[in-house]
Amino acid sequence: MRIFRGLMAVSAAGAVGSALLLTGTAAAAADASGAISGQIWLDRDGNGVFDGGERPYGVVRPVPITKLDGTWSGSATLGLDGRFTAEGLRPGRYLVNGGIDGYASTTSRVALARVTAGGTAEVEFGIRGGSISGVAWLDENEDGIRQDAEPPLPQQIHVFAYRANPPYYDGAQIDPQGHYRIEDLPAGEYRMSTSVLSGFGPTRPFVGSADRDSDVGWDAATTRTVTVEVADNGTVTSPTHIDAGFVRGRGDRVAEELTASPAGGVQVGQTVSFHAVVANRGNTVDTYQGKLTLPAGLEFVDATSVVEHSVSGQVITVGKWGHDYAPGVLELWVTALVTAVPTEPVRLEAVPAGTVPGLPETNVDNNVRTLTL
Numbered sequence: 001m002r003i004f005r006g007l008m009a010v011s012a013a014g015a016v017g018s019a020l021l022l023t024g025t026a027a028a029a030a031d032a033s034g035a036i037s038g039q040i041w042l043d044r045d046g047n048g049v050f051d052g053g054e055r056p057y058g059v060v061r062p063v064p065i066t067k068l069d070g071t072w073s074g075s076a077t078l079g080l081d082g083r084f085t086a087e088g089l090r091p092g093r094y095l096v097n098g099g100i101d102g103y104a105s106t107t108s109r110v111a112l113a114r115v116t117a118g119g120t121a122e123v124e125f126g127i128r129g130g131s132i133s134g135v136a137w138l139d140e141n142e143d144g145i146r147q148d149a150e151p152p153l154p155q156q157i158h159v160f161a162y163r164a165n166p167p168y169y170d171g172a173q174i175d176p177q178g179h180y181r182i183e184d185l186p187a188g189e190y191r192m193s194t195s196v197l198s199g200f201g202p203t204r205p206f207v208g209s210a211d212r213d214s215d216v217g218w219d220a221a222t223t224r225t226v227t228v229e230v231a232d233n234g235t236v237t238s239p240t241h242i243d244a245g246f247v248r249g250r251g252d253r254v255a256e257e258l259t260a261s262p263a264g265g266v267q268v269g270q271t272v273s274f275h276a277v278v279a280n281r282g283n284t285v286d287t288y289q290g291k292l293t294l295p296a297g298l299e300f301v302d303a304t305s306v307v308e309h310s311v312s313g314q315v316i317t318v319g320k321w322g323h324d325y326a327p328g329v330l331e332l333w334v335t336a337l338v339t340a341v342p343t344e345p346v347r348l349e350a351v352p353a354g355t356v357p358g359l360p361e362t363n364v365d366n367n368v369r370t371l372t373l
């Protein structure tokens, strides 16, 4: 393939291009018109040449084209194949802008195309993003740190990078040695995640040195971002050692605390306040909820919590169905009115709460707590 750094080539060959979209103001006479055809590719090694292993930039978007004398401006539409074609152009010199935000240009960002009657001017643009790479490993001793003796994951999961603004999402599968590399990423701040591996969960993140820790956070609220930088001169900063540690999931859902104020001797007409705490004391994220059940004689008045809660009759549930909660606690505060002195205790239970089974429970004895008023 011929490559012209920064400048166009004139070719009479017909180009197979993407759909034409001209939004210019001055339509050219068809019998005296020419065309501009081109492509944008991801020049991974930044050498200005479309090498094997590199791929077209296949994102549908406009490619701005302006006639140098200022009499016409419009755009062609870049197709999924990374190609674009503008037809029906009056002969003359045009500027084509092949720059893409978030990527460095490894050829000139703007190319000059000379359109002749019946001809097609060919232009090419190399752009370069960064990469994020690392290893997914089994944190056998569960310390959050990757020791050399610890093995790669037993299955080939995917690792994903997500940029919120503007949205961009891509991922890569790990190889048998646990290594992955997500290529051609535009500049930005990325949050890392992985596909689910049944029976395993993420280890404690951000422990120890940067090249030994796990960079996949337990939840979106506390995870860190990984920055890909792309400079105008074509240099990119591609973070390495962005690793994902896993543990064999061990669950322990706990009804940890249940207190009332007043603590006992309640009277009809009185208001009682409850503080309930359930905990994930397992070694990784778990889908669970806490359920506080008020006995007959207590009428629900109000509830507050840090995470989502819901009320159904006498049962107040804290935690969102199907949500992965990091090791830690879910707290709930409930007030109730005494309409009759209860004969049954208040009951707090920590329960699995997902469409897939939660972590294997290692201690069922601490899942329920009761309180007699």
Ligand SMILES: [Ca+2]
Pocket: 043, 044, 045, 046, 047, 048, 049, 050, 051, 054
């Ligand atoms: Ca290249």
Ligand SMILES: [Ca+2]
Pocket: 139, 140, 141, 142, 143, 144, 145, 146, 147, 150
């Ligand atoms: Ca370890």
Ligand SMILES: [Ca+2]
Pocket: 251, 252, 253, 254, 361, 362, 363, 364, 365, 366, 367
């Ligand atoms: Ca338990």
